[in-house]
Amino acid sequence: MKVVKFGGSSLADAAHVQKVINIIKSDPERKVVVTSAPGKRFSDDIKVTDLLIKYANAIIGKADPTQIVADIFARYQEIGNGFGVSTTVLDDIKSKLTGLPDKPYPNNDYLMAAFKAHGERLNAELIAACLTQAGTKARFVDPSEAGILLSDDPNSATVLEETYDNLANLKYGDERLIFPGFFGFTKDGQIATFARGGSDITGSILARGLHASLYENFTDVDAIYAANPKIVPDAHPIHKLTFREMRELSYAGFSVFNDEAIIPAIQGQVPINVKNTNNPDLPGTLIVPEKDFTSKRPVTGIAGSNRFSALYLHRYLLNKEVGFTLKILQILYKYGVSYEHMPSGIDDLTIIFDRSQLDSDTIKKMCHDIQTELHPDTLDWIDDYAIIMVVGEGMRARVGTIENIIRPLAEHNIPVHMINQGASRISIMLGTRQSDADAAVKYIYEHFFKEDPSANQIEYQTEV
Numbered sequence: 011m012k013v014v015k016f017g018g019s020s021l022a023d024a025a026h027v028q029k030v031i032n033i034i035k036s037d038p039e040r041k042v043v044v045t046s047a048p049g050k051r052f053s054d055d056i057k058v059t060d061l062l063i064k065y066a067n068a069i070i071g072k073a074d075p076t077q078i079v080a081d082i083f084a085r086y087q088e089i090g091n092g093f094g095v096s097t098t099v100l101d102d103i104k105s106k107l108t109g110l111p112d113k114p115y116p117n118n119d120y121l122m123a124a125f126k127a128h129g130e131r132l133n134a135e136l137i138a139a140c141l142t143q144a145g146t147k148a149r150f151v152d153p154s155e156a157g158i159l160l161s162d163d164p165n166s167a168t169v170l171e172e173t174y175d176n177l178a179n180l181k182y183g184d185e186r187l188i189f190p191g192f193f194g195f196t197k198d199g200q201i202a203t204f205a206r207g208g209s210d211i212t213g214s215i216l217a218r219g220l221h222a223s224l225y226e227n228f229t230d231v232d233a234i235y236a237a238n239p240k241i242v243p244d245a246h247p248i249h250k251l252t253f254r255e256m257r258e259l260s261y262a263g264f265s266v267f268n269d270e271a272i273i274p275a276i277q278g279q280v281p282i283n284v285k286n287t288n289n290p291d292l293p294g295t296l297i298v299p300e301k302d303f304t305s306k307r308p309v310t311g312i313a314g315s316n317r318f319s320a321l322y323l324h325r326y327l328l329n330k331e332v333g334f335t336l337k338i339l340q341i342l343y344k345y346g347v348s349y350e351h352m353p354s355g356i357d358d359l360t361i362i363f364d365r366s367q368l369d370s371d372t373i374k375k376m377c378h379d380i381q382t383e384l385h386p387d388t389l390d391w392i393d394d395y396a397i398i399m400v401v402g403e404g405m406r407a408r409v410g411t412i413e414n415i416i417r418p419l420a421e422h423n424i425p426v427h428m429i430n431q432g433a434s435r436i437s438i439m440l441g442t443r444q445s446d447a448d449a450a451v452k453y454i455y456e457h458f459f460k461e462d463p464s465a466n467q468i469e470y471q472t473e474v
Protein backbone atom coordinates (compact mmCIF):
# COMPACT_ATOMS: atom_id res chain seq x y z
CA MET A 11 0.00 0.00 0.00
CA LYS A 12 1.23 3.51 -0.86
CA VAL A 13 0.50 6.82 0.84
CA VAL A 14 0.23 9.61 -1.74
CA LYS A 15 0.38 13.29 -0.84
CA PHE A 16 -0.59 16.08 -3.23
CA GLY A 17 0.68 19.58 -2.49
CA GLY A 18 -1.28 22.79 -2.97
CA SER A 19 0.26 23.39 -6.40
CA SER A 20 -1.23 20.02 -7.51
CA LEU A 21 -4.71 20.97 -6.28
CA ALA A 22 -4.84 24.60 -7.32
CA ASP A 23 -7.72 24.24 -9.80
CA ALA A 24 -9.99 21.71 -11.55
CA ALA A 25 -7.47 21.05 -14.33
CA HIS A 26 -4.82 20.02 -11.78
CA VAL A 27 -7.32 18.00 -9.74
CA GLN A 28 -8.11 16.05 -12.92
CA LYS A 29 -4.42 15.07 -13.15
CA VAL A 30 -4.48 14.09 -9.47
CA ILE A 31 -7.50 11.87 -10.03
CA ASN A 32 -5.84 10.19 -13.00
CA ILE A 33 -2.74 9.50 -10.86
CA ILE A 34 -4.82 7.99 -8.03
CA LYS A 35 -6.85 5.85 -10.45
CA SER A 36 -3.78 4.57 -12.30
CA ASP A 37 -2.47 2.59 -9.31
CA PRO A 38 -4.71 0.58 -6.94
CA GLU A 39 -1.85 0.62 -4.40
CA ARG A 40 -2.45 4.37 -3.94
CA LYS A 41 -4.92 3.72 -1.16
CA VAL A 42 -4.29 6.60 1.22
CA VAL A 43 -4.36 10.09 -0.22
CA VAL A 44 -3.31 13.26 1.65
CA THR A 45 -4.45 16.60 0.31
CA SER A 46 -3.21 20.14 0.91
CA ALA A 47 -5.35 23.26 0.52
CA PRO A 48 -5.57 24.70 -3.02
CA GLY A 49 -2.27 26.47 -3.73
CA LYS A 50 -1.12 29.09 -6.20
CA ARG A 51 -2.42 28.92 -9.80
CA PHE A 52 0.11 31.52 -10.99
CA SER A 53 3.11 33.17 -9.35
CA ASP A 54 1.36 36.10 -7.64
CA ASP A 55 -1.79 34.16 -6.76
CA ILE A 56 -2.71 33.69 -3.06
CA LYS A 57 -2.79 30.22 -1.48
CA VAL A 58 -6.08 29.33 0.24
CA THR A 59 -4.14 28.90 3.51
CA ASP A 60 -3.05 32.55 3.27
CA LEU A 61 -6.62 33.63 2.51
CA LEU A 62 -7.77 31.73 5.61
CA ILE A 63 -5.14 33.51 7.71
CA LYS A 64 -6.55 36.82 6.41
CA TYR A 65 -10.04 35.61 7.28
CA ALA A 66 -8.97 34.71 10.84
CA ASN A 67 -7.25 38.08 11.25
CA ALA A 68 -10.36 39.88 10.00
CA ILE A 69 -12.44 38.09 12.66
CA ILE A 70 -9.87 38.81 15.38
CA GLY A 71 -9.71 42.47 14.28
CA LYS A 72 -13.53 42.66 13.96
CA ALA A 73 -13.30 43.59 10.26
CA ASP A 74 -15.81 42.55 7.56
CA PRO A 75 -14.70 39.17 6.11
CA THR A 76 -17.37 38.95 3.34
CA GLN A 77 -15.00 39.44 0.38
CA ILE A 78 -12.33 37.08 1.77
CA VAL A 79 -14.91 34.34 2.37
CA ALA A 80 -16.20 34.79 -1.19
CA ASP A 81 -12.63 34.53 -2.56
CA ILE A 82 -12.00 31.33 -0.59
CA PHE A 83 -15.29 29.73 -1.59
CA ALA A 84 -14.70 30.59 -5.27
CA ARG A 85 -11.58 28.37 -5.21
CA TYR A 86 -13.57 25.31 -4.07
CA GLN A 87 -16.48 26.13 -6.33
CA GLU A 88 -14.27 26.18 -9.43
CA ILE A 89 -12.92 22.72 -8.59
CA GLY A 90 -16.33 21.29 -7.63
CA ASN A 91 -18.01 22.64 -10.76
CA GLY A 92 -15.23 21.15 -12.89
CA PHE A 93 -16.32 17.69 -11.71
CA GLY A 94 -20.04 18.33 -11.50
CA VAL A 95 -20.18 17.61 -7.75
CA SER A 96 -23.60 18.15 -6.21
CA THR A 97 -24.67 21.52 -4.84
CA THR A 98 -25.11 19.83 -1.45
CA VAL A 99 -21.32 19.31 -1.26
CA LEU A 100 -20.60 22.93 -2.21
CA ASP A 101 -23.31 24.27 0.12
CA ASP A 102 -21.78 22.27 2.95
CA ILE A 103 -18.34 23.79 2.21
CA LYS A 104 -19.85 27.27 2.19
CA SER A 105 -21.69 26.79 5.46
CA LYS A 106 -18.59 25.35 7.19
CA LEU A 107 -16.59 28.37 5.98
CA THR A 108 -19.10 31.00 7.03
CA GLY A 109 -19.74 29.19 10.33
CA LEU A 110 -16.08 29.25 11.42
CA PRO A 111 -16.35 32.45 13.51
CA ASP A 112 -19.32 31.05 15.46
CA LYS A 113 -17.37 28.13 16.95
CA PRO A 114 -15.87 28.46 20.45
CA TYR A 115 -12.04 28.67 20.66
CA PRO A 116 -9.88 28.73 23.82
CA ASN A 117 -7.95 31.73 22.41
CA ASN A 118 -6.99 33.45 19.16
CA ASP A 119 -4.10 31.05 18.51
CA TYR A 120 -6.53 28.13 18.40
CA LEU A 121 -8.93 30.19 16.32
CA MET A 122 -6.12 30.79 13.81
CA ALA A 123 -5.26 27.07 13.74
CA ALA A 124 -8.88 26.03 13.13
CA PHE A 125 -9.34 28.55 10.32
CA LYS A 126 -6.09 27.47 8.61
CA ALA A 127 -6.91 23.76 8.95
CA HIS A 128 -10.13 24.24 7.01
CA GLY A 129 -8.11 24.81 3.83
CA GLU A 130 -7.16 21.13 3.84
CA ARG A 131 -10.30 19.83 5.56
CA LEU A 132 -12.69 21.29 2.97
CA ASN A 133 -10.39 20.32 0.12
CA ALA A 134 -10.19 16.69 1.26
CA GLU A 135 -14.00 16.54 1.45
CA LEU A 136 -14.21 18.03 -2.03
CA ILE A 137 -11.57 15.73 -3.55
CA ALA A 138 -13.38 12.70 -2.07
CA ALA A 139 -16.56 13.95 -3.79
CA CYS A 140 -14.71 14.57 -7.09
CA LEU A 141 -13.20 11.06 -7.02
CA THR A 142 -16.60 9.51 -6.31
CA GLN A 143 -18.09 11.56 -9.13
CA ALA A 144 -15.31 10.27 -11.39
CA GLY A 145 -16.26 6.68 -10.56
CA THR A 146 -13.67 5.75 -7.90
CA LYS A 147 -14.83 4.79 -4.42
CA ALA A 148 -13.43 7.33 -1.96
CA ARG A 149 -14.06 8.35 1.64
CA PHE A 150 -13.04 11.47 3.55
CA VAL A 151 -11.29 10.61 6.83
CA ASP A 152 -11.22 13.19 9.59
CA PRO A 153 -7.93 13.24 11.59
CA SER A 154 -10.03 12.82 14.77
CA GLU A 155 -11.45 9.54 13.40
CA ALA A 156 -7.92 8.32 12.60
CA GLY A 157 -6.62 9.50 16.00
CA ILE A 158 -4.00 11.99 14.83
CA LEU A 159 -3.09 13.51 18.18
CA LEU A 160 -0.91 16.60 18.39
CA SER A 161 0.84 18.64 21.09
CA ASP A 162 -0.81 21.76 22.56
CA ASP A 163 1.02 24.16 20.23
CA PRO A 164 -1.87 25.34 18.07
CA ASN A 165 0.15 26.57 15.09
CA SER A 166 3.38 24.58 15.27
CA ALA A 167 2.28 21.29 16.79
CA THR A 168 4.19 18.03 16.89
CA VAL A 169 2.70 14.57 16.66
CA LEU A 170 2.11 12.53 19.84
CA GLU A 171 3.33 8.93 19.86
CA GLU A 172 -0.19 7.58 20.64
CA THR A 173 -1.11 8.53 17.09
CA TYR A 174 0.71 5.45 15.83
CA ASP A 175 -1.27 3.10 18.12
CA ASN A 176 -4.46 4.77 16.93
CA LEU A 177 -3.51 4.41 13.27
CA ALA A 178 -2.89 0.69 13.77
CA ASN A 179 -6.64 0.37 14.40
CA LEU A 180 -7.72 2.26 11.27
CA LYS A 181 -9.90 0.05 9.10
CA TYR A 182 -10.01 0.38 5.35
CA GLY A 183 -11.51 -1.65 2.57
CA ASP A 184 -11.61 -1.18 -1.16
CA GLU A 185 -12.20 2.57 -1.10
CA ARG A 186 -9.49 5.26 -1.24
CA LEU A 187 -9.10 7.15 2.02
CA ILE A 188 -8.80 10.90 1.59
CA PHE A 189 -7.05 12.59 4.52
CA PRO A 190 -6.66 16.32 4.95
CA GLY A 191 -3.01 17.19 5.60
CA PHE A 192 -1.54 19.81 7.94
CA PHE A 193 -3.66 19.35 11.09
CA GLY A 194 -4.76 17.05 13.87
CA PHE A 195 -6.33 17.38 17.31
CA THR A 196 -4.99 18.04 20.78
CA LYS A 197 -6.04 15.74 23.61
CA ASP A 198 -8.61 18.42 24.54
CA GLY A 199 -10.19 18.05 21.10
CA GLN A 200 -8.90 21.36 19.69
CA ILE A 201 -7.64 21.66 16.12
CA ALA A 202 -3.87 22.24 15.93
CA THR A 203 -1.75 22.57 12.80
CA PHE A 204 1.84 21.79 12.01
CA ALA A 205 4.09 24.66 10.89
CA ARG A 206 3.58 25.91 7.32
CA GLY A 207 4.17 23.25 4.69
CA GLY A 208 3.05 20.64 7.21
CA SER A 209 0.87 18.50 4.93
CA ASP A 210 4.09 16.66 4.07
CA ILE A 211 4.27 15.73 7.78
CA THR A 212 0.76 14.23 7.75
CA GLY A 213 1.72 12.07 4.76
CA SER A 214 4.82 10.87 6.53
CA ILE A 215 2.92 10.08 9.77
CA LEU A 216 0.38 8.04 7.81
CA ALA A 217 3.14 6.26 5.87
CA ARG A 218 4.77 5.20 9.15
CA GLY A 219 1.53 4.45 11.04
CA LEU A 220 -0.04 2.43 8.23
CA HIS A 221 3.24 0.68 7.27
CA ALA A 222 3.17 1.90 3.69
CA SER A 223 5.67 0.43 1.23
CA LEU A 224 6.22 3.88 -0.31
CA TYR A 225 5.33 7.51 0.44
CA GLU A 226 4.76 9.34 -2.84
CA ASN A 227 4.90 13.11 -2.55
CA PHE A 228 3.48 14.81 -5.66
CA THR A 229 4.46 18.40 -6.35
CA ASP A 230 5.12 20.73 -9.29
CA VAL A 231 8.74 19.88 -10.17
CA ASP A 232 10.16 16.84 -12.00
CA ALA A 233 12.65 16.10 -9.23
CA ILE A 234 14.50 17.51 -6.28
CA TYR A 235 17.36 19.42 -7.86
CA ALA A 236 20.89 19.83 -6.54
CA ALA A 237 20.08 23.52 -5.97
CA ASN A 238 16.80 25.41 -5.72
CA PRO A 239 15.68 25.83 -9.37
CA LYS A 240 14.69 29.42 -8.59
CA ILE A 241 18.38 30.14 -7.93
CA VAL A 242 19.92 27.76 -10.49
CA PRO A 243 17.31 27.24 -13.23
CA ASP A 244 19.15 24.37 -14.94
CA ALA A 245 20.22 22.54 -11.77
CA HIS A 246 20.84 18.77 -11.99
CA PRO A 247 18.00 16.53 -10.82
CA ILE A 248 18.92 14.28 -7.90
CA HIS A 249 17.77 10.74 -8.68
CA LYS A 250 18.37 9.31 -5.25
CA LEU A 251 19.44 10.64 -1.85
CA THR A 252 19.41 9.50 1.76
CA PHE A 253 17.06 10.53 4.55
CA ARG A 254 19.93 12.31 6.29
CA GLU A 255 20.85 14.28 3.19
CA MET A 256 17.23 15.31 2.65
CA ARG A 257 16.78 16.34 6.28
CA GLU A 258 19.78 18.68 6.10
CA LEU A 259 18.85 20.09 2.70
CA SER A 260 15.20 20.73 3.54
CA TYR A 261 16.23 22.32 6.86
CA ALA A 262 18.40 24.76 4.95
CA GLY A 263 16.02 25.76 2.18
CA PHE A 264 14.89 22.88 -0.06
CA SER A 265 11.27 23.79 0.61
CA VAL A 266 10.06 21.09 -1.81
CA PHE A 267 9.86 18.73 1.19
CA ASN A 268 9.18 19.93 4.75
CA ASP A 269 12.22 19.35 6.98
CA GLU A 270 10.24 17.82 9.87
CA ALA A 271 8.36 15.49 7.53
CA ILE A 272 11.34 13.23 7.08
CA ILE A 273 11.29 12.10 10.74
CA PRO A 274 8.24 9.74 10.74
CA ALA A 275 9.45 8.26 7.45
CA ILE A 276 12.85 7.59 9.05
CA GLN A 277 11.20 6.02 12.09
CA GLY A 278 9.08 3.80 9.86
CA GLN A 279 11.87 3.29 7.29
CA VAL A 280 9.44 4.18 4.49
CA PRO A 281 11.16 5.38 1.28
CA ILE A 282 9.84 8.63 -0.19
CA ASN A 283 9.36 9.33 -3.88
CA VAL A 284 9.00 13.01 -4.84
CA LYS A 285 7.22 13.20 -8.21
CA ASN A 286 5.62 15.74 -10.51
CA THR A 287 1.80 15.75 -10.82
CA ASN A 288 2.21 17.31 -14.27
CA ASN A 289 4.69 14.62 -15.38
CA PRO A 290 3.81 11.53 -13.33
CA ASP A 291 5.63 9.05 -15.57
CA LEU A 292 9.03 10.52 -14.73
CA PRO A 293 10.85 8.69 -11.90
CA GLY A 294 11.26 11.80 -9.73
CA THR A 295 13.58 11.62 -6.72
CA LEU A 296 13.81 8.68 -4.37
CA ILE A 297 14.73 9.31 -0.73
CA VAL A 298 16.02 6.14 0.94
CA PRO A 299 17.18 5.11 4.43
CA GLU A 300 20.81 4.31 3.64
CA LYS A 301 23.27 5.06 0.90
CA ASP A 302 22.98 2.00 -1.32
CA PHE A 303 24.33 3.68 -4.41
CA THR A 304 27.58 5.27 -5.49
CA SER A 305 28.04 8.79 -6.70
CA LYS A 306 31.08 10.27 -8.37
CA ARG A 307 30.48 13.60 -6.69
CA PRO A 308 31.14 14.38 -3.02
CA VAL A 309 28.24 16.85 -2.93
CA THR A 310 24.57 15.92 -3.42
CA GLY A 311 22.99 19.33 -2.99
CA ILE A 312 23.49 22.93 -1.86
CA ALA A 313 20.76 24.77 0.02
CA GLY A 314 20.53 28.29 1.40
CA SER A 315 18.08 29.95 3.74
CA ASN A 316 17.62 33.52 4.92
CA ARG A 317 15.38 32.71 7.84
CA PHE A 318 18.11 33.15 10.46
CA SER A 319 19.47 35.83 12.79
CA ALA A 320 22.50 35.64 15.06
CA LEU A 321 23.80 37.01 18.32
CA TYR A 322 27.55 37.60 18.41
CA LEU A 323 29.22 37.81 21.78
CA HIS A 324 32.87 38.48 22.63
CA ARG A 325 34.57 38.34 26.02
CA TYR A 326 38.19 37.60 26.84
CA LEU A 327 38.81 34.34 28.73
CA LEU A 328 35.32 33.12 27.95
CA ASN A 329 36.82 29.64 27.62
CA LYS A 330 37.87 29.65 31.31
CA GLU A 331 34.56 30.68 32.81
CA VAL A 332 32.54 27.80 34.22
CA GLY A 333 28.82 28.10 33.52
CA PHE A 334 28.98 30.95 30.98
CA THR A 335 27.02 29.08 28.31
CA LEU A 336 24.63 27.74 30.95
CA LYS A 337 23.71 31.31 31.94
CA ILE A 338 23.02 32.20 28.32
CA LEU A 339 20.85 29.13 27.88
CA GLN A 340 18.91 30.04 31.03
CA ILE A 341 18.14 33.44 29.54
CA LEU A 342 16.95 31.83 26.29
CA TYR A 343 14.84 29.41 28.34
CA LYS A 344 13.29 32.32 30.27
CA TYR A 345 12.02 33.79 26.97
CA GLY A 346 10.97 30.42 25.52
CA VAL A 347 13.52 30.69 22.69
CA SER A 348 15.39 27.75 21.16
CA TYR A 349 18.63 28.19 19.26
CA GLU A 350 19.69 26.48 16.06
CA HIS A 351 23.50 26.47 16.31
CA MET A 352 26.17 27.82 18.62
CA PRO A 353 29.62 27.88 16.98
CA SER A 354 32.32 29.22 19.32
CA GLY A 355 35.92 30.45 19.37
CA ILE A 356 38.29 30.99 22.33
CA ASP A 357 36.82 34.33 23.35
CA ASP A 358 33.64 34.47 21.33
CA LEU A 359 30.40 32.78 20.63
CA THR A 360 27.73 33.10 17.93
CA ILE A 361 24.21 31.94 18.67
CA ILE A 362 22.10 31.37 15.57
CA PHE A 363 18.31 31.58 15.81
CA ASP A 364 15.38 30.82 13.56
CA ARG A 365 14.06 34.37 13.12
CA SER A 366 10.41 33.27 12.89
CA GLN A 367 10.20 32.56 16.64
CA LEU A 368 11.48 36.03 17.66
CA ASP A 369 9.88 39.46 17.80
CA SER A 370 11.81 42.70 18.35
CA ASP A 371 10.64 43.00 21.95
CA THR A 372 11.98 39.54 22.89
CA ILE A 373 15.28 40.28 21.13
CA LYS A 374 15.64 43.53 23.10
CA LYS A 375 14.88 41.85 26.44
CA MET A 376 17.15 38.88 25.74
CA CYS A 377 20.09 41.13 24.76
CA HIS A 378 19.50 43.32 27.81
CA ASP A 379 19.61 40.30 30.16
CA ILE A 380 22.76 38.92 28.51
CA GLN A 381 24.46 42.32 28.75
CA THR A 382 23.60 42.86 32.43
CA GLU A 383 24.18 39.30 33.63
CA LEU A 384 27.24 38.29 31.57
CA HIS A 385 28.96 41.63 30.78
CA PRO A 386 30.34 40.72 27.34
CA ASP A 387 32.89 43.14 25.80
CA THR A 388 30.91 43.05 22.57
CA LEU A 389 27.31 42.02 22.00
CA ASP A 390 25.92 42.39 18.48
CA TRP A 391 22.55 41.35 17.15
CA ILE A 392 22.98 40.37 13.49
CA ASP A 393 19.67 40.35 11.64
CA ASP A 394 21.34 39.86 8.29
CA TYR A 395 22.28 36.20 8.58
CA ALA A 396 21.89 33.34 6.13
CA ILE A 397 22.93 29.72 6.30
CA ILE A 398 24.29 27.77 3.35
CA MET A 399 24.36 23.99 3.70
CA VAL A 400 26.51 21.85 1.44
CA VAL A 401 25.41 18.23 1.82
CA GLY A 402 26.61 14.89 0.51
CA GLU A 403 27.18 11.40 1.88
CA GLY A 404 30.16 11.35 -0.49
CA MET A 405 31.93 14.08 1.52
CA ARG A 406 32.69 11.64 4.33
CA ALA A 407 35.10 9.62 2.26
CA ARG A 408 36.88 12.57 0.66
CA VAL A 409 39.52 15.05 1.76
CA GLY A 410 39.61 18.65 0.56
CA THR A 411 35.89 19.30 -0.01
CA ILE A 412 36.00 22.35 2.24
CA GLU A 413 38.62 23.97 0.00
CA ASN A 414 36.34 23.47 -3.00
CA ILE A 415 33.43 25.06 -1.15
CA ILE A 416 35.36 28.12 -0.03
CA ARG A 417 37.32 28.77 -3.23
CA PRO A 418 34.39 29.89 -5.44
CA LEU A 419 33.20 32.19 -2.63
CA ALA A 420 36.63 33.77 -2.26
CA GLU A 421 36.88 34.21 -6.03
CA HIS A 422 33.59 36.13 -5.98
CA ASN A 423 34.40 38.17 -2.87
CA ILE A 424 31.70 36.62 -0.71
CA PRO A 425 32.65 36.84 2.96
CA VAL A 426 31.99 33.76 5.12
CA HIS A 427 31.08 34.49 8.76
CA MET A 428 31.04 30.95 10.05
CA ILE A 429 32.00 27.42 9.00
CA ASN A 430 30.67 24.41 10.85
CA GLN A 431 31.20 20.78 9.95
CA GLY A 432 28.95 18.38 11.82
CA ALA A 433 30.28 15.18 13.36
CA SER A 434 28.31 13.22 10.74
CA ARG A 435 30.71 14.68 8.15
CA ILE A 436 27.98 14.64 5.51
CA SER A 437 27.41 18.40 5.62
CA ILE A 438 29.23 21.68 5.93
CA MET A 439 27.35 24.76 7.07
CA LEU A 440 28.41 28.29 6.22
CA GLY A 441 27.13 31.63 7.54
CA THR A 442 26.88 34.51 5.06
CA ARG A 443 25.08 37.82 4.63
CA GLN A 444 21.52 37.32 3.39
CA SER A 445 22.24 39.35 0.27
CA ASP A 446 25.04 36.89 -0.62
CA ALA A 447 23.09 33.67 0.03
CA ASP A 448 21.72 33.02 -3.47
CA ALA A 449 25.04 33.89 -5.12
CA ALA A 450 26.89 31.61 -2.69
CA VAL A 451 24.58 28.68 -3.58
CA LYS A 452 25.05 29.39 -7.29
CA TYR A 453 28.86 29.64 -7.20
CA ILE A 454 29.31 26.54 -5.02
CA TYR A 455 26.87 24.67 -7.30
CA GLU A 456 28.79 25.72 -10.41
CA HIS A 457 32.07 24.67 -8.87
CA PHE A 458 30.88 21.15 -8.08
CA PHE A 459 28.45 20.45 -10.90
CA LYS A 460 29.27 22.45 -13.99
CA GLU A 461 32.59 21.00 -15.09
CA ASP A 462 31.69 17.32 -15.33
CA PRO A 463 27.97 16.74 -15.85
CA SER A 464 28.52 12.98 -16.24
CA ALA A 465 29.71 12.80 -12.64
CA ASN A 466 26.08 13.19 -11.61
CA GLN A 467 25.31 9.71 -12.87
CA ILE A 468 24.69 7.29 -10.05
CA GLU A 469 24.87 3.55 -10.02
CA TYR A 470 21.93 1.99 -8.24
CA GLN A 471 22.77 -1.11 -6.22
CA THR A 472 19.26 -1.91 -5.06
CA GLU A 473 15.85 -0.99 -6.29
CA VAL A 474 12.86 -0.10 -4.10
Ligand SMILES: Nc1ncnc2c1ncn2[C@@H]1O[C@H](COP(=O)(O)OP(=O)(O)O)[C@@H](O)[C@H]1O
Pocket residue numbers: 016017018019020046049207228229230231233234235236237238239240263264265266267
Ligand atom coordinates in the same frame (compact mmCIF):
# COMPACT_ATOMS: atom_id res chain seq x y z
N1 LIG B 1 16.13 21.84 -4.55
C1 LIG B 1 14.87 21.96 -4.98
N2 LIG B 1 14.38 21.12 -5.92
C2 LIG B 1 13.11 21.24 -6.38
N3 LIG B 1 12.26 22.21 -5.97
C3 LIG B 1 12.70 23.09 -5.03
C4 LIG B 1 14.01 22.99 -4.49
N4 LIG B 1 14.17 23.98 -3.56
C5 LIG B 1 13.02 24.66 -3.53
N5 LIG B 1 12.13 24.14 -4.41
C6 LIG B 1 10.78 24.68 -4.65
O1 LIG B 1 9.82 23.81 -4.07
C7 LIG B 1 8.62 23.97 -4.84
C8 LIG B 1 7.67 22.83 -4.52
O2 LIG B 1 7.33 22.89 -3.14
P1 LIG B 1 5.92 23.45 -2.68
O3 LIG B 1 5.68 24.79 -3.29
O4 LIG B 1 5.82 23.35 -1.19
O5 LIG B 1 4.99 22.41 -3.41
P2 LIG B 1 3.57 21.84 -3.07
O6 LIG B 1 2.59 22.91 -3.47
O7 LIG B 1 3.50 20.63 -3.95
O8 LIG B 1 3.53 21.49 -1.62
C9 LIG B 1 9.12 24.00 -6.26
O9 LIG B 1 8.20 24.63 -7.13
C10 LIG B 1 10.43 24.78 -6.13
O10 LIG B 1 10.24 26.15 -6.42
Ligand SMILES: N[C@@H](CC(=O)OP(=O)(O)O)C(=O)O
Pocket residue numbers: 016017018019046047049057059060129191192205206207208209210
Ligand atom coordinates in the same frame (compact mmCIF):
# COMPACT_ATOMS: atom_id res chain seq x y z
N1 LIG C 1 -1.57 24.49 3.15
C1 LIG C 1 -0.54 24.53 4.17
C2 LIG C 1 0.12 23.19 4.37
C3 LIG C 1 0.92 22.64 3.22
O1 LIG C 1 1.71 21.71 3.41
O2 LIG C 1 0.74 23.16 2.01
P1 LIG C 1 1.59 22.76 0.66
O3 LIG C 1 1.51 21.26 0.48
O4 LIG C 1 0.88 23.53 -0.43
O5 LIG C 1 3.03 23.21 0.87
C4 LIG C 1 0.45 25.64 3.87
O6 LIG C 1 0.26 26.36 2.91
O7 LIG C 1 1.38 25.81 4.63
